[in-house]
Amino acid sequence: MSKIVRKQESVLFEGIRISDFLDKKFLEKLKKEELELLPVSLVFIATEKEENKKTPYPIIIGHENPDEVKNKIMHINTPSTELSDKFIKMLEEMG
Numbered sequence: 812m813s814k815i816v817r818k819q820e821s822v823l824f825e826g827i828r829i830s831d832f833l834d835k836k837f838l839e840k841l842k843k844e845e846l847e848l849l850p851v852s853l854v855f856i857a858t859e860k861e862e863n864k865k866t867p868y869p870i871i872i873g874h875e876n877p878d879e880v881k882n883k884i885m886h887i888n889t890p891s892t893e894l895s896d897k898f899i900k901m902l903e904e905m906g
Contacts, residue, residue, distance in 0.1 A: 822887040857894050
């Protein structure tokens with residue numbers, strides 16, 4: 812019998828793009844080399860301790876199309892946990 816272990820959470824952010832997380836020197840190098848690359852996805856692996864056991868899970872950040880990159884719209888998909896809530900709050904403070 813299967814059971815739901817965590818509630819999955821999707822959040823839409825406006826005013827932040829993935830390139831805001833990346834090193835500015837790296838982005839300048841891409842531009843200088845005329846490499847037309849848009850960062851559209853970033854994944855962090857979070858680890859929380861539950862009952863003396865560490866449980867890893869992804870925090871997936873992404874833009875769904877080039878317009879979202881241009882308009883600074885970003886989606887976050889992650890299980891709802893204390894750590895992911897803190898991460899989302901940090902992003903809200905950045906925006």
